[in-house]
Amino acid sequence: MSAVKRNKRNGRNRARFTSGPPATVLRLVFSLAITFFGLLVVTFLIGRVLPIDPVLAAVGDHASQSTYDRVQEEMGLNLPLWQQFFIYISNVVQGDFGQSVLTSNSVLDDIKRVFPATLELATLATIIGVLLGVPAGVFAAINKGKWPDHVVRVIGLAGYSMPIFWLGLMGLLVFYMKLDWVAGPGRLDSFYVDFIEPTTGLMLVDTLIEGDMDLFWNAVSHIILPASILAYFSLAYIARMTRSFMLEQLSQEYILTARVKGISEHRIIWRHALGNVMVPLVTVIALSYANLLEGSVLTEIIFAWPGLGLYITNSLLNADMNAVLGGTIVVGAVFIGVNMLSDVLYRLLDPRARR
C-alpha cells in the first residue's frame, strides 16, 4: 500500500521534474555534458592511436635516447592511457589544451587567433548563400519545369561540381589579376596588417571599432571573393533544398485555402509557403554553416586565409597532436552549438515543436 503511494508520489515528482523550464535547461546541460564527454573520449583516443609519435616530432630524428625519454616524460606520454586521459580532461576543463609544438604558443591562444578568421568567412558565406539561395530555390519551384528552373539547376550543379580550388584560382585570376575588382589573398593588404588591434578577431568588426573606413573597405575587398566562392557552394545546396521543400508545401491543402480566400500569389508563396519551408530549411542552413565553420582548407590555402582549417591541417601534418585535439574539440563544440541554435530556431518557427 505504502509502496504504491510512494510510487505515485515519485511519479508525480518525476512529471514535475521532466516538464517546465528549469528541467528543460537541466536536461539540456546534461545532454550537452554527455555529448562533450563523448567528443573528448573519441578525440583523445584517435589522437593516441594515430601512428604518429609526438615526442619524435618535438625532438627531431637525431635526438639521443635520454632526450627522448625526458621529453616523453615532460609530455606525460609515459603514463598509462587512462591517466593521460584524466590529466587531459582536467586540463581541458580548465581551458588548457596544452602547447603547440609548431607555433610554441598555447593551443588556446592559437585557436583564439585562427577561429575568428574562419568564423568571419563562414558567416559571410552563409549569409550570401541564404540571401541568394533561398530566393533562387523559390524562383525555381514556382517555375518548375520552365527555363528559370533549368537555369537555377545548371548554376547549382556547376557550383556543386566545380572543384573549389579551381574556382578559387579562377576567381583570383579574373577578379583580382585581370579586372582588379577585389583584393588578393590575405585578410588585409600587408601594408595595413599591423595597424589593427585584434579586439574581436573579426576584421570587419575590428576595423569598424577603430572607425577606420579605409581599413574596413580594404578588409571587405579581401573577404568578398573567398566568401563568395564558399557561398556559391552552400548556395547550390540551399537552393536545391529550398526548391524541393517549396514544391512540397505548394501542394498542401492550406495553400488551396489561401487561394480560396483570394490572397495574392506573392503572399501565398512568401508568407504561407515559405513560413512552412523555413522549418526544415533551418536545419539545412545550420548544417551547411557548421560545415563552413570547420574551416575549408582548400579555400584557406588559396586565399592565404589564416583560419581553423589551415591550422588543423598544418598541425596534423606536423604531428602537433595538442593542436589537432584542441582544433577537433573546437569543431565539435561548434557543431553542437550550431545544432542547438537550429533547435531553438526550429521551435521559434514551428509552433508544433514548442512545448
Added chain:
Amino acid sequence: MSNETLLSVKNLEVTFNTPKGDVHAVRGVSFNLGRERLGIVGESGSGKSQTGRAILGLTAANGKITADQMTFHDVDLANLSPKQWRKVRGARISMIMQDPKYSLNPVMTIGDQIIEAYREHHNVNAKEARHRAIDMLDAVKIRDPERVFNSYPHEVSGGMGQRVMIAMMLIPDPELIIADEPTSALDVTVQLQVMAILDDLVRDRGMALIFISHDLQLVSSFCDRVLVMYQGHVVEEIAASALHEAKHPYTKGLLNCLPKMDGNHADLPILEREASWAEG
C-alpha cells in the same frame, strides 16, 4: 429564397491531362443556382469536388475547364484574369474545405488567418479586423474566442478547427459558399453540430450554399435541391423533399444502401451500375 439566378453553369467539362491520357472528371454538368441550398451528391471520383473547384477556377494546373456558360451574376467565370479572380474568390464565392488538419496553415495563428481573409477584401485597420474576427469566432459558437484567436491550428480539435474554417470563409461575407465535404473528417457526434452552425449562418446572412457530400441523407436534410452525380454526369436533379420519388436507379440504389431502423434485411443491396448511365 428568391428566384433570381446567382450562378449559371452550362455544359461544364473538366479534363485532366495525365501521362496515361486525358481523364474526364466532369462531363457536361449544367445547373442554375438561386439563393438556395443545393446539394451535390456522388461517390468518390464522380466529379462533385471538381465541379466545386471549377466554379472557383481552382482546378489543378494540368486540368482544363470548358463550359458553354459559367456566369456568376454578370461575371463571366470562364474568362477571368488572375487579378479578377482574386476579387471573386473569398469576397463573393468562398469554399469550406474538408479537413481542418490540413487546410489551415500550421505556422500561422488562427487569428492571423481569419484577419487575412477579412482584410484582403475590406479596407480596415488591424484593431477593427481583430474585433471582427473575434465576433466571427463567437458567431460560430466558439466559447473562448480570445484564446482560440491566439492559438495555432494544431492546438484546437477537429470540430473546433472546422468552425474556425467556417468563420474564416464567411467573414468577408460572400454570396455563395461551396462546402466540399465539410464534415467528412469529423467525428459523427460533431458533424451535425458543425452542419447546424453552417446552416444557421448561411440562412441568417442570406447566402447561397453548394453542399458537396457523399452522404445523401445529410445533404437532403440541409438542402433544398439535390444533384446526383455519377462519373462526371448529373444523373438526376430532384427536390430534397421528393427524394423518395427518385426515378434514377443510381439514386434509388444510393438510398437503399442505408440500413433502416425497422428494416430486417440480412444483407444490404449492392449498388448496381450500368455503363449507359455514364453516357448520359
